Amino acid sequence: MGQPGERADRAVSDLPEPLEQALESLDLLTERADRIEALIGLADRFREVSPETASRPFPESHRVPSCESEAFVWLLDRPDGTLQLEFAVENPQGVSAKALAVLLDRSLSGLPAEDVARISPDIVYRIFGSELSMGKSMGLMAMVSKVRALARQRFR
């Protein structure tokens, strides 16, 4: 975790509004313990991809590359033209991956692909701070990049 207030100073431009609001709420938690508690609260609410969407073994095309938490991502089309995000995290110790999955689901599900595609991997540092290990930050950034890549496929 970075120093308190550090995340608020980190510029992440043009994010979808619900995601920006979620990040601003997190920015208010400048104490490390409070931030961790909030993120664990998110992780506790993680719900795995529904069996209607996918079952094990999950297809490799949905795997997040370089994520040691073995995360998988699905972007489903809703009838209203927006997207629904679903995730699987196979590593039971992948707490950060689960927290990120819940945050992305809550703030991006219900948005059109064009909006979802505006997310940036930089949000990982804003959420978790700059003191993540390289391996951890790359895995989490890869989750965001996978969501963005799948969203971009929808309107290419």
Added chain:
Amino acid sequence: MSDPIEERGYAHPEVLVSTEWVAEHLADPAVRLVESNEDPLLYATGHLPGAVEVDWTRDLNDPLRRDYLDREAFEDLMRRIGVAPKTTVVFYGDKNNWWATYAFWVFSLFGHERARVMDGGRLKWKQEGRELTRDVPRHPATEYRAAERDDSRIRVFRDDVLAHALAGRPLVDVRSPEEYSGERMHMPDYPNEGALRGGHIPGARNVPWARAIAPEDGTFKSAGDLEAIYRREQGLAPDDDVVVYCRIGERSSHTWFVLSHLLGFEKVRNYDGSWTEWGNLVNVPIER
């Protein structure tokens, strides 16, 4: 299922403690459990009763310079986590004790001799269904007078590494084969790992650190299995002067632990500048 620690043939078996031993010493005031993880959320989701957290970036590094904490900061840390000079510190953590051995190595720079590692780390403790708690303990502050940090025994800097490599002395690169070969410096579309050049220090052998671990329960392999890797396969000898490195010195602290404590190698030094320094240095030799 691993053999008991004392039956694995280690040079210094006393440096490891089993999960059973830890379970029996949870309330022992002479023992301080220290959890050190890669994932900053993991400790707060549940840790061994009485365990304190030592964070590898926040607690072990100087906040400004690329260096470890100094004597004064180490003393403050020890007071804060309730460690006295005679306290037995038991490190454990995620990722097969990768970060636990890193913390162990930093503590060793200050000569805290009563240090142990819990074999199997978090993985084995959880596999055995043992107790975890979210309660953060408050241990009484201690008086701790540390020696000045001694970087001469187990740490090595770039000029010495260059001389070491030019002299053809043993180096062990514990990164992945892809990093070692220079094939991968970073993933496409992601920030690079902080090095302008890929490859390895000339003459370095490649032994990924996790080969020393039994993947099913995170315990260390037996001395016989470790000797098969480091001695017979790689040709290292216990009286060799060995330098180990990775990207920033964390993975290599695990191999340093294995070589020096489990196999009894006499002189093993960790190059914590590692590839993030070497891969950026001007005019040093690189092999691919």
